[in-house]
Amino acid sequence: MTIIHFVDMEKSAEEDNVEVLIKEPFLHFVSLKETTGAFMSETILQELETMSLSVENLRGQGYDNGSNMKGKDNGVHRKMMEINPRAFFVPCSTHSLNLSVNDAARCCLEASSFFDLVQHVCVFFSSSTCHWEILTHHVNYLTVKPLSQTRWESRIDALKPLRYELGNIYDALTEISDTTFTGSSGNTACSDAEALANGLSKFKFVTSLILWYKILFEINLTSKQLQEKNLNIHAAIQKLKQTKNILEEFRSDEGFERTLVYSLELAEGTDFPTEFE
Template sequence: MALFGPVMSEHQRKIRNEETHVHYLGKSIQNELIDILANAIKEEILRNARTAKYFSIIWDDTPDVSHVKQMTVIIRFVQAEDNAVIAVREHFLCYVPLQETTGAFMAETILEEFKKMDLCIDNLRGQGYDNGSNMVHRRKAFKEIPGHSSTHRWDVLKRHVQSLTVKPPSETRWESRIDALKPTRYQIGDI
C-alpha cells in the first residue's frame, strides 16, 4: 500500500524507524477495516438494488470449513447507468448460517434476511434455491415467501396457454437444445 500513497509510505517509515508504536497493522484492526469496507460495499449493492426496484435472489447452501451449514445470498437486478447503459448486475451479499435445512426454517431465515437488508419482498421477481428439494417438497415453505416466484409464473403461463409444450434443454446434447426452443418460437404469440 505504501507504493501507492505517500501517507502510507510515511506511516511505514515511522514504524521502521520506531518513531511510532501505534501502527494499526495488527490482525484485529485489519479484520475490522475489512468488515467496514465489506459493509460499505454491501450497502452500496443494496442501495443499487433498491433503486432498480425489482430483483431476484439465489440462495445456495453449502457447508463451511467447520461443516456448519450456511446459505450464500446472491442478488440480481437490472441497473440503468447514467449514460443510459443497461446492465444486469449479480452480486454475492453474504453467508447466512443455518441451524436447520428444512424448507420452513430456510423460508423463515430468508424473510429475516430481507428485513435486515431492507429489501421489499413485494419487489422480488425471481427465486432460486440450490437446496430446492427442501423448498419444493414443502409447499408451506413457498407460501411463506410471498412475491412472484418462478413456480407461480410457470403455473400462470400453463393456465393461459393450454397448448404449451416447452421442454427443458438437455445438459449433454446441444442439438436437443434447439428442439427445446422450437415450441417457444411457434407459441410466442400465445405466451
C-alpha cells in the first residue's frame, strides 16, 4: 500500500496569506513478490521514480515494526537512509503500543492462561451450531468473539461479552453440560462445557476479566487516538504518558483493591465464589 505524507502550501485567491496544509493521500496498492528489506526498498524507489518524486526530497519514513521494515541493518528504513540520510524513520506508534502489550502479556503465565480460556470459550460455541443456538438463547445482545493475534487492543471486543454477560454465558455452558447428546462427540461436548464453566466461575478468572477489560479499554482508546488524522507528536506523547500512569495505577495496591471491588460485585451477581483458591 503506497501512501505519501507531504506539506502543501496553497495561496489564497483573495488574500496574500499562504495556507499550510498537511496531506496524506492513498495512492495505490503495490504487489510484492518478496518481503525482504532489499526488495521492498527497491520497489519503493521504483514507485517514487514512476511518480516523478525525487528520493532526495524525502524527509521521513513510517512503517510498522517488522524486522524487514525497521531492522537496523537490513530494514527498509536503513536502506533508504543510506540513499538519503535526512529521511528519518519514525515507527508506527500504534503498532509499537500493540507489541508492548503483546510482549507484556506473553511473559505472564496467568495472563496467557486467562486468554487461553477466553479463546476456548469462543471456539467451543462457534464450532457447533447447536452450541451457538443455546448461547444465543441465553445471550441477547452480545456474542463471543475470537481473539486477535495481531491487534491486542481489539481483544476488548472478545472480553466485552464475558464482562457483561458472564452469568448468561456460564448458564449456556451449564445447559450444554447437562444436555444428553448422542455419540462420543456428545460426551466430549458435555465434558468440555463443564470444564469451561468451572473455569469461568473461579474468582481468579473473574478478577482477571475485570483487570484486563480495564487495561484493554484504555489501550484501545489510546490506539484509536494515535491513528487520528489530526494528531500531533505532542498530543501523542501526552496520551501515552496518561496511559502509562493508568497502567502503573493498576499495579499499585490501591488499584488492585479497586479491581477487587468490581470483581466481588460481578462474582456475587453471578453466584460465583468470592475468594481466591
